[in-house]
Amino acid sequence: MRRGIEIKQIVDFPIHHKAPILVETALLGRGLASLKDELLLYLWPAAAEVELLWLEEGKLRAGLLPRFLEVRGKEWPRINGTTLAEAAACGAGGFLTASALLCAAAALPGKERCLVVTAGIGGVRQGIVSDDLHELPRSADLLLASAFKDALEQGASLAFLRKRGVRLLGWRRDYLDGFLFREPPGALDAALLTEAEAARLSCREEGKSAVLFNPLPLSLRLEGREEMLATALQRGEEAQRAGLDFHPAVNAALDLASGGYASLLQLLALIANIHLACRLRALWEGGDNLAGG
Known part of the structure; x- marks a missing residue:
């Protein structure tokens, strides 16, 4: 509870919906090595009222994509659930x-529930569990993700x-x-076939954590997994030894090896999950128009 109160004190944006859609910025800010702002603006779902969240001067700020692009080029670190309160106390950005x-x-x-949107989420790697997995069991909100990042162990994460x-x-x-x-x-607990089936997920319930996976179509995915991942993992481990973040280095290596396609896929995955979140929210809030479908 104390941690929740600390976070509440740094929220510096208004809430416009009963079920806010919150979009992570670590991927857009640190993970898409070759994608320019113009491409993000071109592909982004302009009609979607979603909040991109970042930390600026120790405050949680939120805005639409054009506002976020004003800070995208900053040399900020990725901030996770463990480091958020401390970074805010230091007046940092991230x-x-x-x-x-x-x-x-x-x-x-x-x-x-808030609808928290990402693309690839953290997981288990060599016995180390990411902050995403530690935070999920404590959450009463709904996380929408494509899958676990490829550098991680899907079976152990599930x-x-x-x-x-x-x-x-x-x-x-x-x-x-x-x-x-x-x-x-790897088996999941259940499939949701329609937006209506997701209606029962709308209310926050203590101890009722959930993640909804919306994977990329197989026909769009990369080939050459073993070779590309081996090189990317090596780059990630080198970055870690140098005191840098693991996942941005992996993403940069995959981006280079795929001629930018890996970054484009991750952006498309994030956008697809935003569309799905908008459709769910429209149903939860009683709207007639389901965005993106």
Whole structure:
């Protein structure tokens, strides 16, 4: 509870919806090595009222994409749920991961769940568990993600969440088979086939954590998983040894190896999840028009 109160004190934006859609900025700020602002503006769902969240001068700020692009070029670090309160206390700036957004969402009022949107989420790697996975079991909001990042262990990540009571749902499928690359399928708890089936997820319930996976189509994914990932992992580990972030280095290596396609795929995955979040919110709030469909 003390942590929630601390986060509430740094929220510096208005809430316009009963079920806010909060979009992570770690990917847009640090993870898309070759994508220019103009492409983001061209592809972004302009009609979607979604809040991109970042930390600026120790305050949680939110805005539409044009406002975020004003700070996208800053040399800010990625901030997760563990480091958010400390970074805010220092008056720092940073781009927020999914775990930081889950912390921010928990500090917002209301009975409806916040819809927290990301693309690839953290997971388990070599026995180390990411902040995203630690934060999910504590959250009463809904996380929309494509899959676990490819550098992570899908099976171990699913098992970690399932053991802690997080409901693992798939959008129109009951399995998960990788993010940018194809992996052997791992079972989810259930598939949601329509927006109406997701209506029961609208209300916050203590101890009822859930993540909804919306994977990329197989036909769009990258080939050459073993070779490309091996090089990308090496770059990520080198970055870690130098005191830098692991995932941005992995993303940059995949971007280079794929001629920018890996970055484009991640952007499209994020946008697809925003569209899905808008459709769910329209239903939850009683709207007639379902965005993106």
